[in-house]
Amino acid sequence: MKKDLISIDDLGLEQILDYLDLAARVEALPNAEKAGLLPGKILATLFFEPSTRTRLSFESAMCRLGGRVIGFSESANSSTAKGESFSDTIRTVEQYADVIAVRHPKEGTARLAAEIAGIPILNAGDGANQHPTQTLLDLYTLRKFFGKVDGLKIALVGDLKYSRTIHSLCRALLAFDGVAMTLVSPESLRLPGYLTKAAAGTTATFRESESLADALRDSDVVYMTRIQKERFPDLVEYEKVKDCYRLEAKMLEGAPARLKVLHPLPRLNEISPDVDATQHAGYFEQARNGVIMRQALILDLLDKRNDI
């Protein structure tokens, strides 16, 4: 039976850990060996909305495994612009490729693609719903920095209301043991109640705070997010909160040495460039881990994990 990766909710803890282990094996491989793993295989990247980072990360992952990439980077460049349905696009592209990574502004598209296509589908983001490869690369980054995910103290900062990345990460962290999350956001961008309620019956804890300085003193990880202008129905509200949390190098002076700052990128003003040179900056390594995790996922979905 073919495999897909559509939602982090489809994965149990065991499967998440298995993907983290597989990514570690991929990372340990010499580049020359990696480049011979997927000759003749084609990844189609169907990006119906722009996303430079995720698309390039998928494409880099495939190219470095020796495969090839076809696709488009916005729906204006696809036959959707001529009125073709999403379903027809998938049915057509599956004839051209061995695996598809799809991003679409509408929720549920990746699941629909997986139902239609006979080849594996990777969800590269479906509207405000899921972005599972981001969650897996975040977990991989945490485990690389700390050797574990269990018991970490993680401050989630910024737009906790609309951030798909944060929602997915929270849900995944609930599966681990004793993760303590501090939620740092303005009143109007608090984490949805259904997520905090989901912690009931787990060993995870949530604590709310409006102070970034407070979170820096007692966390292993500070996960910053961009305030997403495009999500605000009222731009006046956006203006009120857009620069509410800005992390600067001087704020990290008293922080514990182990503290790592992560960000799904792109960043705007929420992390000052002077943080980049500190030992705490983890976000570019996080981006690098995205390629590794996506390589692991592509290999798994193409049933090539035993080749490494």
Place this chain on the structure above:
Amino acid sequence: MTPQNILLIPKIERGIVIDHIPAGLGIPVMALIGRWPELEDAVITLGLNYKSTRMGRKDMIKLQAEPLPPRLLQMLALVCAGVTIKRIDRFEVVEKVVVQVPELFDNLARCINPNCITNAEPHVATRFKRLESGSKHFKCAHCERVCSLDELAGHLKA
């Protein structure tokens, strides 16, 4: 049925009685029945606001036709789960079933999320899975939006 109710709505010789419809839902259920051409010629009696010891007030529909189309039964589970379907033969109840909320609604309703792909491509069959046994909340199999039974009932497919 109380003797008073029997006078208000006569017995039928053969057919189906949909009983214990929550008061106020009798007319929407009639509208549902009206979607089935095969029931077009059936003699139908609609009773509203009967006294009921269990429900206070209830509606009731009697159809001199059988069987009920399976999809209509599924829609009844969405709109008014808990109703009783009685099959009548020679004026007697020969079978009685209480309509339960199922674990899955298969292509009966549209997703409440306007940004769900199933609303952009209406040929796609929707599926809504019950969150857990006993819950009145369902999750769209595509966009993962959780909605209540009442919200789904307001989004019946044509």
